[in-house]
Amino acid sequence: MSTDVAVPYLDISDPSFAMHSEAVRGARAQHWFARTNYGVAILRHEYVSKLLKDPRLSQGSGKWPDHNGVHSGLFYDWWTQCLLVLEGDDHHRIRRLLNPASAPKHLEPFLPRFEALARELVEDIIDKGELEFVNDFAEPYATRVLCILLGIPESEWPTIARLASTIGLALGVTLKQDLGVVEDALEELYGYAENLIADRQANPGDDLVTTLVQANANGDSLSDSELRNALCLLIFGGMDTTRNQLGLGIMSYLRNLDQWELLAKHPELARNAVEEVMRTNPTTTWVTREAMVDFDYEDLHVTAGTTVHFFTQVSGTDPEAYPNPEIDITAERVPHYGFGGGMHHCLGHFVARADMAIALTALSERMTNLRISGKDEWLPDSGNTGPVRLPIGFDKR
């Protein structure tokens, strides 16, 4: 890396490393990228916007199992074949077949059911004056939304939540020691997905599984194993992220109660309310890519194989792009990268945006004076973050 200016250094493996910190803000003020103990971190919005979509970078998660000592087996085979890590024509073909099912026009019919679900969960706790947000709202909501989309009985949500959370262990650095439980859960989810696919092939319905079974682009369609891999990815990728993001969302408004009141008065701002959370407090605090070739970008030189982290929260609060970066649900903003970007832009973003807007509306219309009412616990401020436990007190509206 050639350097005429001082390039900051961030130790992103340090347990005390925090995105919302003076050290990271200082690094962003100093330079557009930082060196880290594990690759390069892009800090400023302008550069995240340009480089995140650069075709010289690949998604880079494909080697995750290998990096953690896992070189074969059920999890390895699923991971290395799933959309998340595919590149080039293989990726584009699968992505094309999956994309339309998650587009707004396919989601529209499900929205009233999301609204009914959100209201039901709020009514369950409204007279208590307190809720444990993760258990009482975020997890059942995120999982039951998936059940509704996939046409699974909502009563089965605890099974789906358990399987998704267990497979989620695969994203931790303890992958190798967790491999047994991860593979057991994946095998169970495979069985679940295979049954769903077979059922919808025989009995088409009005759910997303049916849409995917019938997806066809110029005569091409998804094979049974591609369908299974995709459903497992949707469940794995759709539950934890939404649950965590809802927890981060309520926390953002708990710290900005004037904005919460504004949302309660103006539910038509709910979509903006979600964007503001994704911009300033995303669960995916960084998005990772890997250089496929050596290249130079201004004063940054990367060699093939270098990991490039895009800091989403840090770029989302960059004062150059957002002169007044505090949450303002009435503001018009340039796009953030809380859903990543480019070829690998989050597939589920339309669903996430819609279901979180509905959740925030249902919560704000009934709850006011939010406050932390007990001991909260949080995942580390790296990778995919969010609350593990978040007791919130409130007054009924």
Added chain:
Amino acid sequence: MQIHVDRTKCDNHGQCTFSAPTVFRLDEQGILQHEATADESLRHDVEEAADVCPAQAITITD
């Protein structure tokens, strides 16, 4: 059919290029380029491109 991309919304993610690769492409700088018109035979693909655009930046007029 005429194709319009709202450049204030388009963020060059390139999802449209999967649905209608003969109409939409990313150039070497990663900037979206597109045909101004497309043959009626491509209507399904172009409508799909508009549906899946993360920024909802594509509109089609007859």
